[in-house]
Amino acid sequence: MSAARPPSSVDVAIIGAGAAGIAAARALAGAPLEVVVLEARNRIGGRAHTIDMNGTGLDMGCGWLHSADENVLAGMAEAQGFTVDRTPPPWESQAFNHEMSSAEQAEFRTAFAAFEARLAEAADRGEEGPASTLFEPDDRWNPRMDAISGALNGARFAEVSISDYDAYRDTGVNWRVAEGYGRMIAALGAGLPVVSDCPVACIDRTGPVLKLLTAKGTVEARAVIVTVPTDLIARESLRFDPPLPALVEAAAGVPLGLASKLHMTVEGADDFPKDSQLWGRSDTAETGGYHLRPFGRPMIEGWFGGDIARALEAEGEAAFFAFASDELVHLLGSNMRRRLAPVAASMWGAEPWSMGAYSHALPGHADDRTRLREAVENRLFFAGEATAEAFYGTAHGAWMEGERAARQALSALGLDPGRGRGDDEA
């Protein structure tokens, strides 16, 4: 990664060095093209970001290789020398039975499975609308379903499209990268022609070449791959001249929800089962999920999704720890307060280069993912987690979309789309 100025003219400019941008740049690496990746932040990885705690990697963004048996990044992680941890995820093993008895946990699982089955049937019938219309009216489990939606979608089911939720592909296999998913994505981006601290404000498409107005001067490009999060397009943090109203509208239909993480250390961690989970409360969506002893570490990872994440972010980083401590004291006793210490909380909604965590389609807007993916004038291409149809919201979905956009750019420039290096040969 270079903090230097970008070249004044390239064949392909990629905007954003997250999973999609890195995948696109790697896919173009073997082609006879000059390529630059323009990244607003002073680091690569985007929403894949691992911080270091005395040598231990803590993921602030993506942490799970979801649908791991079909996840292109799982094999690449091992090929890069990272450790893929196959311990079953904590949401499969509720610790203790404090806020819900085992019978209630089973009852909830049945209710959630029935909800998802009704939703799949509705999608098959072509019905569209808020996923919450498939709730049983006044059912006691509805708030808890919304707590789960907060984790899955970063928003309540009332804000989530039936057909988009149904389109997500989950094979039920979830692994992790022990050293950190963010570290692994950053390692895959090492050596690429990235210019950091270089936000692009506008893409001028009035002339025969595209002109990118960046914080480090103008870059001309024959083709551009845009990988910025949808909210940045919808709020025109990145603009187009002339404007692209259909693109802005499509981006607004697939906004980023909010999910937040809080890493804490815990004294006397052996009291808790490894890689298990607790929810703060079962009667409200405004609660946290707590992953006890991730990787067996003396830590707890708090998860907050949707409205509660937004409310805590608005109060500031310290509010996450205050909220989590209160919930864990309520569940596990007053001595938890002195046993816990905060390490770091994410603030993805407040970050200007993400403005949220991951996308969900609003009711009636499932088709916006396809519209977002449409090339403009065969020289502007779009990729990112939000353009993925089945693996949206994920790092591997973003990766596959970055590769797809790179193939489109190669074709547009008259090259064989199989010409780039791709990762088979990486």
Ligand SMILES: Cc1cc2nc3c(=O)[nH]c(=O)nc-3n(C[C@H](O)[C@H](O)[C@H](O)COP(=O)(O)OP(=O)(O)OC[C@H]3O[C@@H](n4cnc5c(N)ncnc54)[C@H](O)[C@@H]3O)c2cc1C
């Ligand atoms: C808390 C949290 C938990 C998650 N958990 C998981 C998980 O367990 N598993 C999973 O698969 N996924 C998870 N995700 C989602 C996953 O991290 C993202 O889907 C994925 O990283 C998105 O990659 P991307 O390339 O589409 O976008 P990004 O990573 O956002 O990359 C876009 C890049 O563009 C840059 N940029 C923005 N605007 C500009 C501009 N104007 N000019 C230049 N550069 C710009 C940004 O700085 C960024 O680097 C999680 C995300 C969060 C926030």
